[in-house]
Amino acid sequence: MMTLNQVDALRAQLLAEGTPGPEILRQLAMACLGWPYVFGAWGEECTPAGRRRRARDAHPTIVSKCQVLSGKATSCHGCQWGEGVRMFDCRGFTAWLLKQIGITINGQGATSQYNTAANWARSGPIAEMPDCVCCVFRRSGSTMEHTGLHIGGGTVIHCSRGVETGSTARGWTHYAIPIGLYSEAEIPVETVRPTLRRGSTGDRVRELQERLTALGYNPGTPDGIYGTRTANAVVAFQTDAGLSPDGVCGPKTWAALDAGAIKPTPAPAETYRVTIEGVTLEQYKQILQICPLAECFKE
Numbered sequence: 001m002m003t004l005n006q007v008d009a010l011r012a013q014l015l016a017e018g019t020p021g022p023e024i025l026r027q028l029a030m031a032c033l034g035w036p037y038v039f040g041a042w043g044e045e046c047t048p049a050g051r052r053r054r055a056r057d058a059h060p061t062i063v064s065k066c067q068v069l070s071g072k073a074t075s076c077h078g079c080q081w082g083e084g085v086r087m088f089d090c091r092g093f094t095a096w097l098l099k100q101i102g103i104t105i106n107g108q109g110a111t112s113q114y115n116t117a118a119n120w121a122r123s124g125p126i127a128e129m130p131d132c133v134c135c136v137f138r139r140s141g142s143t144m145e146h147t148g149l150h151i152g153g154g155t156v157i158h159c160s161r162g163v164e165t166g167s168t169a170r171g172w173t174h175y176a177i178p179i180g181l182y183s184e185a186e187i188p189v190e191t192v193r194p195t196l197r198r199g200s201t202g203d204r205v206r207e208l209q210e211r212l213t214a215l216g217y218n219p220g221t222p223d224g225i226y227g228t229r230t231a232n233a234v235v236a237f238q239t240d241a242g243l244s245p246d247g248v249c250g251p252k253t254w255a256a257l258d259a260g261a262i263k264p265t266p267a268p269a270e271t272y273r274v275t276i277e278g279v280t281l282e283q284y285k286q287i288l289q290i291c292p293l294a295e296c297f298k299e
Contacts, residue, residue, distance in 0.1 A: 001034040003084040004045060011100050021101040021181055022133035028097055029149050029157040037159050038062055038087040043096030046087035047076070054087075081162070090147050093159035094135050097149060103180045110137055110144035120176040122187065126168060129175035130188040137174040150175065154192050154251035169195035169250050196249040200226040208249055211257045212237060 002010075010031055014024045036046050039059040044050055048068040055062045055069075065080070067073040076083045088096060091110045098105055107113035114123070114137050126136065129150065136156055138146040148158025148166065156166040177187060196205055202224055209222035212233045220229035231247040238245040241256040249257075279287070 001082045001085070002031045003082070004086050005084060007031045007086075015101075021103075024101050025097050025133050025149060025181075026151040028100055029151060029163075032086070032088075032093075032097075032163045033157070033165070034082065035085045035159075035163045036065070036081040036087045037089060037162050039089050040092070041087040041089055042092035043086045043088055043099075046081060046085050050087065088159045088163065090159050093163065094147055094149055098178055098181075101181075103178050105135075105178060110147040113147065114144045114174065114176055119178060121179045121182065121184070123174065123176035126172050126175055127191070127194050129168070129192050130177075131190050131192045132177065132182065132188050134175050134177040134181070136168065136172045137176065138171050139173040144174070148172070150192075153255075167195075167251065168192055193251075193254050195251070196226055198226055198228070198231045198247065205230070208234075208257070215257070215260065 007028060011024065011028060014027060019027075038046065038051060038054050039056060039062060040054045041050070048066055051062050051066045051069055063069045067079055068076065073079075086096070091107075091113055095105055095113070105113050105116070105119040107116045107119070113119060113135075117123075122130075129136070131152055132150075133152060134150050136148050136150045136158075137144040146158065146160070148156045150156050150168065150172075154168045156168060156170075156172065157163065158166055160166075194200075194204055196208055205226045206222050206224040208226075209219040209224075209230055212219045212230070213222065215237065217233040217237050218229065219233035220227070234249055234253065235245045235247045237256070238247075238253060241253075243252055243256060276287075
């Protein structure tokens, strides 16, 4: 796990090298993996005093997961979260990351952040998300209950139990591209394909069926309905591709389909033994010209 000093040094290096903002965000988010979740925190250093300021009755883990505040130790040495790290909640994590490249998003919570149109160059449902670095949100009812950073290819880094990795297949419902992160021309056209499973319908299912058919598998008629035959074809493809054969088409299965090199393992051909009685030696020699594997046994 990196310390905050190491992450700050990484940021300074990337800025000095002229690294594009999206790549800086991706590297900084990865560098923060393992840092702690503390409700209400926006990137300040994780210390017992800092945790005490954030302590809430509704969030007892702010105290219980601190070895000093819980009385298990007298210092931070040996802490499960490490020493010299920052603490975040989910909305604080994405806001802090963007602040590192000079972008400010307004709103005190994930819902107000997403609903502030002035924050975003583009936003919408996750199925329409371009494959780029951007913020993602998880809607529950009328509120956004969680937020994180999509770093490309369906991978999300977010602060939940701590800063960790996840996938857009895990319940994310919306995306938003911060103003100033890309020019309009730089935003990719290609979207992150949704995770498909039995019961899914639509054009993406039809695309999956057509891909499978082109590679020699049999998902049935490409009708856009993810039924039993499509699921079985996905399992067969995943098995041949060395993936977990769960019948769900997620990022890894899409990537393998895009590679297009996997061919179905042919079923072993049935073989038979044929006996022809009364064959002369000359006739046997003629048979060998047609079937080199023919064997001759003298009566």
